[in-house]
Amino acid sequence: MTSQAPTFYFPAPRAQKYCSLCGTQLSRRVPPEDNRVRDVCDQCGAIHYQNPRNVVGVVPVYGDRILLCRRAIEPRLGKWTLPAGFMELGETTAQGAMRETQEEAGAQIELGQLYTIIDVPQAEQVHFFYLAKVVSPALYPGPESSEAAFFRVEDIPWNELSFRTVSSTLRHYVEDARTGVFPVHHYDIPDAESN
Ligand SMILES: [Zn+2]
Numbered sequence: 001m002t003s004q005a006p007t008f009y010f011p012a013p014r015a016q017k018y019c020s021l022c023g024t025q026l027s028r029r030v031p032p033e034d035n036r037v038r039d040v041c042d043q044c045g046a047i048h049y050q051n052p053r054n055v056v057g058v059v060p061v062y063g064d065r066i067l068l069c070r071r072a073i074e075p076r077l078g079k080w081t082l083p084a085g086f087m088e089l090g091e092t093t094a095q096g097a098m099r100e101t102q103e104e105a106g107a108q109i110e111l112g113q114l115y116t117i118i119d120v121p122q123a124e125q126v127h128f129f130y131l132a133k134v135v136s137p138a139l140y141p142g143p144e145s146s147e148a149a150f151f152r153v154e155d156i157p158w159n160e161l162s163f164r165t166v167s168s169t170l171r172h173y174v175e176d177a178r179t180g181v182f183p184v185h186h187y188d189i190p191d192a193e194s195n
Pocket residue numbers: 019020021022023024041042043044045046
């Protein structure tokens with residue numbers, strides 16, 4: 001017996017094949033009085049709208065060092081990242097950012113101000129990073145991280161970072177840390193996965 005390797009999806013596939021209400025195969029077309037292609041059910045009339053996903057994370061700072069996690073999962077396995085991940089239903093952006101920090105680094109933090117808001121339209125995502133103060137050097141990285149470690153600014157592994165939203169947020173942090181003034185940065189980048 002052979003089994004096929006599981007197909008890897010990141011994130012979950014967006015297009016639906018069947019109506020989640022009645023199970024009929026969906027058509028992709030522009031509904032009346034709309035201007036975008038949607039997944040439409042011709043049987044029960046449901047229109048399955050899709051909207052951007054939010055990624056929430058933190059810039060965790062401990063004294064003069066920044067906490068980074070090494071990814072133990074695809075995509076960008078082995079690369080260093082700020083703790084971040086997809087926001088869950090029923091939580092706020094702040095709660096999601098704290099949860100991701102706990103899950104990926106096991107770090108105790110005090111959440112600070114919202115720091116970067118990054119639109120990534122081609123990836124259908126918006127990324128939010130908060131500043132955070134790490135209150136204890138004890139780290140307990142979870143299964144999504146192979147390690148978690150503190151980096152001085154001069155030791156940040158710029159060529160080994162996971163996503164462009166992470167590297168650009170870190171670049172803003174390093175620059176703003178020189179003056180100690182941390183304005184909110186809102187910008188867009190076409191594709192989060194490149195550096
Ligand atoms: Zn249906």
